[in-house]
Amino acid sequence: MAQPASKPVALSEEWHEKAVTRCAERGARLTPSRLAAYTELVNSDQPLTAYELVARLEDRKGKKVAPLTVYRHLDFLIGVGLVHRLESKQSYLPCSLGEHSHDSPYLLCSSCGKVDELDASRVTQLLSSLAEERAFTLASSVIELSGVCADCESAGPSA
Amino acid sequence: MAQPASKPVALSEEWHEKAVTRCAERGARLTPSRLAAYTELVNSDQPLTAYELVARLEDRKGKKVAPLTVYRHLDFLIGVGLVHRLESKQSYLPCSLGEHSHDSPYLLCSSCGKVDELDASRVTQLLSSLAEERAFTLASSVIELSGVCADCESAGPSA
DNA sequence: TCGTTATTGTTATATAGTAACATTTTGTTG
DNA sequence: CAACAAAATGTTACTATATAACAATAACGA
Numbered sequence: 001m002a003q004p005a006s007k008p009v010a011l012s013e014e015w016h017e018k019a020v021t022r023c024a025e026r027g028a029r030l031t032p033s034r035l036a037a038y039t040e041l042v043n044s045d046q047p048l049t050a051y052e053l054v055a056r057l058e059d060r061k062g063k064k065v066a067p068l069t070v071y072r073h074l075d076f077l078i079g080v081g082l083v084h085r086l087e088s089k090q091s092y093l094p095c096s097l098g099e100h101s102h103d104s105p106y107l108l109c110s111s112c113g114k115v116d117e118l119d120a121s122r123v124t125q126l127l128s129s130l131a132e133e134r135a136f137t138l139a140s141s142v143i144e145l146s147g148v149c150a151d152c153e154s155a156g157p158s159a
Numbered sequence: 160m161a162q163p164a165s166k167p168v169a170l171s172e173e174w175h176e177k178a179v180t181r182c183a184e185r186g187a188r189l190t191p192s193r194l195a196a197y198t199e200l201v202n203s204d205q206p207l208t209a210y211e212l213v214a215r216l217e218d219r220k221g222k223k224v225a226p227l228t229v230y231r232h233l234d235f236l237i238g239v240g241l242v243h244r245l246e247s248k249q250s251y252l253p254c255s256l257g258e259h260s261h262d263s264p265y266l267l268c269s270s271c272g273k274v275d276e277l278d279a280s281r282v283t284q285l286l287s288s289l290a291e292e293r294a295f296t297l298a299s300s301v302i303e304l305s306g307v308c309a310d311c312e313s314a315g316p317s318a
Numbered sequence: 319t320c321g322t323t324a325t326t327g328t329t330a331t332a333t334a335g336t337a338a339c340a341t342t343t344t345g346t347t348g
Numbered sequence: 349c350a351a352c353a354a355a356a357t358g359t360t361a362c363t364a365t366a367t368a369a370c371a372a373t374a375a376c377g378a
Binding site for chain 2: 105120122136137138140141142143144145147153
């Protein structure tokens with residue numbers, strides 16, 4: 001039988017709350033369409049590329065979604081600090097931490113594809129001081145570490 | 160009047176030496192075509208995108224250059240450690256430092272576009288220990304800092 | 319409710335990167 | 349040197365990522 005035009009969307013109270021709050025703080029409008037995009041990212045256990053997100057939203061809504069629409073949602077969500085772009089993988093994931101997640105170090109597991117966000121002000125401080133030594137005015141930083149996560153490391157070698 | 164089929168190429172002895180040595184060490188072949196790509200990167204004061212590099216090589220040689228050819232050269236040069244890819248800008252620049260430049264922090268000036276490569280083992284060490292805390296097996300790291308360089312900072316505000 | 323602004327839709331296009339396979343060059347070995 | 353093997357390059361086509369330009373709607377304030 002045909003799928004319903006729109007599958008139900010699930011976003012935990014916690015995440016939804018965060019999205020609403022973050023947008024309210026900045027007077028930004030969390031439209032249904034933007035929320036839908038955010039929800040897909042939150043419900044994915046791995047970062048998604050923009051086009052993967054397009055595909056999922058199409059599945060969900062049962063109709064075509066223009067890539068540009070998704071890119072606009074991503075720009076918006078990144079702007080309000082709800083989503084982060086992984087530069088080294090051209091993909092996107094929800095911020096699990098607070099305000100300044102953009103500069104957090106990310107741990108990318110090359111085995112399972114999951115990404116962990118670290119809250120490491122130590123790193124930021126060190127980088128700030130390094131930049132300062134060069135009289136470089138630091139605006140933002142990209143820190144992405146690739147390797148194998150603990151789960152995969154303990155599971156993998158035994159196989 | 161028509162341009163010569165091939166403009167002269169200049170690569171300082173120092174850089175050339177480095178390229179030759181690095182390739183020799185690994186039994187890799189530094190062909191004229193690869194050297195030409197490397198030379199363009201070295202002679203640019205900013206990182207180049209793959210297609211910018213294509214354009215420059217076409218200018219230089221006076222005939223079409225396939226993007227794929229350039230990507231292959233880039234892969235090669237990255238492989239032997241002569242070139243680094245800036246993830247956050249999808250662009251490429253010659254490594255100014257030694258062996259392990261891949262994990263070096265890069266300072267990207269958003270004003271003049273120039274990029275500085277730092278030799279900061281301190282950062283690598285800190286990141287290693289952070290990864291270790293999470294039992295994460297670190298393989299490689301991307302550290303790209305954006306901001307305004309000293310030159311632009313001192314020149315810019317006065318304008 | 320009118321006008322303004324933000325958002326979304328639509329189409330086309332630019333930019334970045336890869337796949338598959340033919341051809342040429344280089345290096346090796348009999 | 350000839351013949352083979354391996355590496356490098358050429359050619360065409362294609363996939364993936366992202367943006368431009370402009371039209372149509374929807375939300376918001378006066």
